[in-house]
Amino acid sequence: MDIQPDKQNLDRTFASTVYYIDFYQRDYKWTEEPVRRLIDDIFYQFEDAYAKHAALEPNAESINARYPWYYLNTYVTNTVQGKVFVVDGQQRLTTLTLFLVQLFRMAKNLESKTSGWLERKIAGYSGVEYEFWMNHVRHIHVLKNLMDGAAPEDIDKSSGLTAANMLRNFSVIAAELSARLDSKHKFETFVHYFLYRLVLINLSVDSTHVPMVFEVINDRGVRLKPYEILKGKLLGQIDKLELDSGGYNELWDEKVRAINAFREDEIDSFFRYWLKSKFADNRKSGQRFDGDYHREMFKAEINQQLLLEHDSAKVKAFLKDDFSYYTMLYVRLQRASQKENELYPAVFFNSLNELDSQYLLVLSACAVNDPEETEKIRVVSEQLDRMFSLQQLQGAYDSNEFAVKLYEVSAEIRNQPVARIPLVFEKHLLQEISRKRATAVSSAFNYSLFRGMTIDRLNTRFARFFFGRVERFLADGMKLAMKHPLQNLVTLRGAKTGFHIEHILSRNAESLDAFGGDEERFEVERNRLGGVLLMKGKDNISSGNELYANKLKSYANTLYWNETLRSDSYHKKLDFSCFAKISELEFKAMDKFGIEELEERQKLLFDIASLIWGAKQYVTS
Known part of the structure; x- marks a missing residue:
C-alpha cells in the first residue's frame, strides 16, 4: 500500500520506534499559544471524567472503560532502510515528549510507580543503543538534562531555535501540570489517561508519494x-x-x-x-x-x-x-x-530610498558564477539610483509606472554583459522623461525640467536623500568626513536629532519685497530646491522666521551645503576653496538672497546633481 493508516495511543507511539526528523520538517517552532491550547484540550476531557470517577484506582482497565479517547491528529512517517522519518507532525510529537518528561519528573518526586513506565516512553533501547524516541540529534542534551532534573534556564540552548523553544515550552507545561495535578492519585490517573486514551493516527507513506502527501497535508491548518x-x-x-x-x-x-x-x-x-x-x-x-x-x-x-x-x-x-x-x-x-560597500555603494543608496527592486535587477543581470558579478552589482545599482533620482528631479516619476518599467529593464538586461546595461537604462530613462513631461529629450538631465522643481513635488524621504547626496559630494570633494552619516540625514526625524527641510526665505516683509510683494510668486519661488536647506532639528527651530542676515549666521557649523552661502567658507577654509576651483562649480557667498540668488543656487544644484548622477551635459532646452 502507498499509505498505511494506523490508529495508536501514546503508549504505542512512544514504545520502540526512534523518530528521525525528516528534512521536510522545520525547527521546533511551536509558541506558547498552541501549547496552552493543547493543554486545555487534553484537560477538558480528563477533568470531566475524573470528576465522575475520582474514586477508581488508576489502572488500565478502569481508564479504558470509563475515560473517553481524545484524537490528537495525524502524523506522517516514511521508512527508509529501517529508519523511521517524521514527514509531518514533529511539532506535536515533540510537545508530547515534553509532557512525558515533566510527568516523569513529577513521578520521581511523588515516588510514583509510574516513573519507570514514563521513562520508557521518552527513551529506551533500540537494538543495543539507548536512544530518545524523538531523535532531535543536535538537541538531545536538552531532553537529557530535563530528565535529569535540571532547571530549563540552566540548560544550554545555543544549539538553535529548537532547543530554545523546547525549553520555553517545557516551562509552560511544567507549571501547568504541577498546578493541575495536585494529588498523587490524580497524577497517576492522568498518566494512565495520557498514555492510553490520547490517540494519534500514523500515516506511513512510501518515498515516492512523500512530497505529494506533505504538500496536501500542509494546505490545511497553519500552513508551512x-x-x-x-x-x-x-x-x-x-x-x-x-x-x-x-x-x-x-x-x-x-x-x-x-x-x-x-x-x-x-x-x-x-x-x-x-x-x-x-x-x-x-x-x-x-x-x-x-x-x-x-x-x-x-x-x-x-x-x-x-x-x-x-x-x-x-x-x-x-x-x-x-x-x-x-x-x-x-x-x-x-x-x-x-552597510555601504565601497565596491558598489549605490546598493546602500537605493536601500535608503527603499528601492528593493534592485534585487530583481541584479539577479536578472547575473548568470550563474558570473565573472562580471561585482561590476554588474555596481553598474545596475548605480543605474537604478540614477534613473530613480533623475526622474524625481525632473517631475517624471510615478511609482506604479516606475515599477512597470523596471520589469522591462529586467528582461532586457537578463544575463547581458555589463557594457550593455547602462544603454538599456538610458533608453528607458529617456523614454519615461519624454512621455511624462510630454517633450522629446535627448539628455537624461535637463535644466528646463529641473528649473521649476520645488520641494513640495518631492516626497520627504527623497528630498532629504537629495540634499544628503549633495552633502556627500561636497565632503568627498573636500576630502573631509561628513558631519552626519548619510543614513541619518535621510532617516532621522526627531524634533531634536532629526533633519528637516527649511526655507531660506522666511515669510516676512524683507522676503516679500524681493518679489515685488507678489505673494503667489513668492510662495512658488521659495519652494524651489535652490531655496531650501536641510537642517538639524534644533538648528531649524533656532533660525525660525528671521531675516536672511540673521539666518545666515545660523548656517555656520551646520551642513557643508548650507555653509556655502557664507563668505567665511571661502576665506577661511582652504579645503573648500581648493575643491571649488578644481570642480569649476560656481559656488558663491550670498550676503543677500532674492530672485537672482535663488536662480543661481538652482543652477548650482543642477550642476552638482549632473556630476553626482553622471549627466554632465548641460542642456537648457
Missing part, C-alpha cells in the same frame, strides 16, 4: 511557508542516502539561514525576486510569483526551463549551481544594503 514546502518537493526527489552523502539538506539549510538572518522568512522574498528576474518579462507575468511561487515553479511553462519535476539529477544540479549561487549573491546585496 512556501520555501518549506519547496524544500520538500525538491529534496524529496533525492534518495535519502544520497541526501546525506551529498550534503544537500545541509546545503539548503545553510543558504536559508544566511538569508533569513536578514529578516524572518526572507528566503521567500529571495525566491520571488529570483523567479521574476529569470521568468517575468513584464509586471503582470511577475505577479504570479507573489503568492504560492512553489506551485508556479512546477507548472509546465516554468518547468520546461527548470526541469525540476521528477528529475533528481536536475534537482541536484539546481541546488549546487543556481540555488547556491543566487542565494549568496542575494546575501551580498543584503549586506551592502545595510
Whole structure:
C-alpha cells in the first residue's frame, strides 16, 4: 500500500520506534499559544471524567472503560532502510515528549510507580543503543538534562531555535501540570489517561508519494511557508542516502539561514525576486510569483526551463549551481544594503530610498558564477539610483509606472554583459522623461525640467536623500568626513536629532519685497530646491522666521551645503576653496538672497546633481 493508516495511543507511539526528523520538517517552532491550547484540550476531557470517577484506582482497565479517547491528529512517517522519518507532525510529537518528561519528573518526586513506565516512553533501547524516541540529534542534551532534573534556564540552548523553544515550552507545561495535578492519585490517573486514551493516527507513506502527501497535508491548518514546502518537493526527489552523502539538506539549510538572518522568512522574498528576474518579462507575468511561487515553479511553462519535476539529477544540479549561487549573491546585496560597500555603494543608496527592486535587477543581470558579478552589482545599482533620482528631479516619476518599467529593464538586461546595461537604462530613462513631461529629450538631465522643481513635488524621504547626496559630494570633494552619516540625514526625524527641510526665505516683509510683494510668486519661488536647506532639528527651530542676515549666521557649523552661502567658507577654509576651483562649480557667498540668488543656487544644484548622477551635459532646452 502507498499509505498505511494506523490508529495508536501514546503508549504505542512512544514504545520502540526512534523518530528521525525528516528534512521536510522545520525547527521546533511551536509558541506558547498552541501549547496552552493543547493543554486545555487534553484537560477538558480528563477533568470531566475524573470528576465522575475520582474514586477508581488508576489502572488500565478502569481508564479504558470509563475515560473517553481524545484524537490528537495525524502524523506522517516514511521508512527508509529501517529508519523511521517524521514527514509531518514533529511539532506535536515533540510537545508530547515534553509532557512525558515533566510527568516523569513529577513521578520521581511523588515516588510514583509510574516513573519507570514514563521513562520508557521518552527513551529506551533500540537494538543495543539507548536512544530518545524523538531523535532531535543536535538537541538531545536538552531532553537529557530535563530528565535529569535540571532547571530549563540552566540548560544550554545555543544549539538553535529548537532547543530554545523546547525549553520555553517545557516551562509552560511544567507549571501547568504541577498546578493541575495536585494529588498523587490524580497524577497517576492522568498518566494512565495520557498514555492510553490520547490517540494519534500514523500515516506511513512510501518515498515516492512523500512530497505529494506533505504538500496536501500542509494546505490545511497553519500552513508551512512556501520555501518549506519547496524544500520538500525538491529534496524529496533525492534518495535519502544520497541526501546525506551529498550534503544537500545541509546545503539548503545553510543558504536559508544566511538569508533569513536578514529578516524572518526572507528566503521567500529571495525566491520571488529570483523567479521574476529569470521568468517575468513584464509586471503582470511577475505577479504570479507573489503568492504560492512553489506551485508556479512546477507548472509546465516554468518547468520546461527548470526541469525540476521528477528529475533528481536536475534537482541536484539546481541546488549546487543556481540555488547556491543566487542565494549568496542575494546575501551580498543584503549586506551592502545595510552597510555601504565601497565596491558598489549605490546598493546602500537605493536601500535608503527603499528601492528593493534592485534585487530583481541584479539577479536578472547575473548568470550563474558570473565573472562580471561585482561590476554588474555596481553598474545596475548605480543605474537604478540614477534613473530613480533623475526622474524625481525632473517631475517624471510615478511609482506604479516606475515599477512597470523596471520589469522591462529586467528582461532586457537578463544575463547581458555589463557594457550593455547602462544603454538599456538610458533608453528607458529617456523614454519615461519624454512621455511624462510630454517633450522629446535627448539628455537624461535637463535644466528646463529641473528649473521649476520645488520641494513640495518631492516626497520627504527623497528630498532629504537629495540634499544628503549633495552633502556627500561636497565632503568627498573636500576630502573631509561628513558631519552626519548619510543614513541619518535621510532617516532621522526627531524634533531634536532629526533633519528637516527649511526655507531660506522666511515669510516676512524683507522676503516679500524681493518679489515685488507678489505673494503667489513668492510662495512658488521659495519652494524651489535652490531655496531650501536641510537642517538639524534644533538648528531649524533656532533660525525660525528671521531675516536672511540673521539666518545666515545660523548656517555656520551646520551642513557643508548650507555653509556655502557664507563668505567665511571661502576665506577661511582652504579645503573648500581648493575643491571649488578644481570642480569649476560656481559656488558663491550670498550676503543677500532674492530672485537672482535663488536662480543661481538652482543652477548650482543642477550642476552638482549632473556630476553626482553622471549627466554632465548641460542642456537648457
